[in-house]
Amino acid sequence: MEERIIEKVLSFTKLTVKITKIGNDYHIILAGGDRPHIGCTVLATPRPSLKGDGKVSSTASVINVTGHKDEYLCRYLAEKMAAAQNAVVVCTGGFHTDGITEEQIREVQQAVEEMIL
Template identity: 60%
Template sequence: MTFQKELSCGMLYVNILRVGEDCQILLSGGSRPHIGCTVLAVPRPSLSGDGHTSATSSVLNVTGHKDEAICRYLAEKAAAAYGCIVCCSGGFHVDHITEDQICELMSALDEVPLETYQKSQ
């Protein structure tokens, strides 16, 4: 499944691939797409005890890159939605990105149709 959205600061691309029972996500975009981070998320019962599923993640960052927030967010969200191990790698680069553009990017990640993809596979 491929999700793409034009943002004020560039295109966002999210490619989701099932790998057996697991999931690989490649996130890219902006003016210089790259691999700045990899996050491995594993689903687990929520610590709140409310019966929901959450995720625990491990992160590998490339020195100087700030892609952890977007890759972690998407990996953990997908792991909880799919109930499987998720690896999310990628990077979204924009020179001098503003706080508003970061908010726009994070909001766009909420539009990635994880539940729809899960049910259709």
């Protein structure tokens, strides 16, 4: 199995994404903030784009832990990776920082978007 760890130091904490290739598919673990946890799991499967342009897109199924808001991060990673690699992708994880500000939330979202490119 191939593994790749991507770490991004933010202005207020660190974010880690670990990508493991399992056969032709991928498992992603996202962790960060003061108390990393499992707040969400997303399963993304590749499919032909609905635009009919011959490109690959993806469809996701999501399981959230009640009260957690990690879906955006895990869903983004899973869907982008599934489409890019034409593979099934599971992303699990969570990010938590007490008293996080709107600006810090945007910083985390931007970091995740940059990490998967």
